[in-house]
Amino acid sequence: xxxxxxxxxxxxxxxxxxxxxxxxxxxxxxxxxxxxxxxxxxxxxxxxxxxxxxxxxxxxxxxxxxxxxxxxxxxxxxxxxxxxxxxxxxxxxxxxxxxxxxxxxxxxxxxxxxxxxxxxxxxxxxxxxxxxxxxxxxxxxxxxxxxxxxxxxxxxxxxxxxxxxxxx
Amino acid sequence: xxxxxxxxxxxxxxxxxxxxxxxxxxxxxxxxxxxxxxxxxxxxxxxxxxxx
Numbered sequence: 001x002x003x004x005x006x007x008x009x010x011x012x013x014x015x016x017x018x019x020x021x022x023x024x025x026x027x028x029x030x031x032x033x034x035x036x037x038x039x040x041x042x043x044x045x046x047x048x049x050x051x052x053x054x055x056x057x058x059x060x061x062x063x064x065x066x067x068x069x070x071x072x073x074x075x076x077x078x079x080x081x082x083x084x085x086x087x088x089x090x091x092x093x094x095x096x097x098x099x100x101x102x103x104x105x106x107x108x109x110x111x112x113x114x115x116x117x118x119x120x121x122x123x124x125x126x127x128x129x130x131x132x133x134x135x136x137x138x139x140x141x142x143x144x145x146x147x148x149x150x151x152x153x154x155x156x157x158x159x160x161x162x163x164x165x166x167x168x
Numbered sequence: 169x170x171x172x173x174x175x176x177x178x179x180x181x182x183x184x185x186x187x188x189x190x191x192x193x194x195x196x197x198x199x200x201x202x203x204x205x206x207x208x209x210x211x212x213x214x215x216x217x218x219x220x
Binding site for chain 2: 001002005011012013014015016017018019020022023024026027030031
């Protein structure tokens with residue numbers, strides 16, 4: 001019950017109790033202190049369980065297989081933060097990155113979450129236009145962490161082709 | 169942290185860390201009697217207006 005509250009965006013959790021005994025039992029559980037190290041263990045177990053028991057869609061599996069052939073690491077192997085930051089600069093299954101387009105990664109810190117922003121700047125000339133690409137990524141894609149390079153390649157191509165500053 | 173700790177939301181409203189969801193009262197998965205609902209709400213610490 002307290003696991004979601006570990007994220008700063010989560011302020012309260014609601015549970016649908018059906019009886020007074022459920023209320024008493026769950027309040028007792030909620031108020032049980034849990035050591036910080038135990039949370040780390042729980043996260044590890046959940047990550048491993050997800051990897052083992054969640055069967056990817058066949059298309060996703062095909063991409064995973066390609067990634068494995070290219071010796072790419074999955075998110076469970078390199079951690080969420082590293083996956084978020086470094087997947088943008090690794091050699092990938094979408095081909096080599098365009099070295100003439102620089103990619104600068106920043107985070108806009110909001111009240112509830114950090115929003116990752118990537119700024120693609122073409123090398124040639126002064127940028128005349130700006131293209132802002134708002135996109136979401138379903139959990140599976142984010143978790144896989146190997147689809148990101150396709151978006152990177154596309155945005156690089158756009159920056160070069162239209163000589164624009166592209167922001168993701 | 170305890171269940172009754174209050175946290176202020178951006179709107180200024182204060183809510184407890186653990187709160188009562190009411191989907192079960194609508195009969196999600198199984199029925200709950202009116203008396204059972206009243207008991208859960210009271211046990212959860214909420215002050216009830218006179219039961220209609």
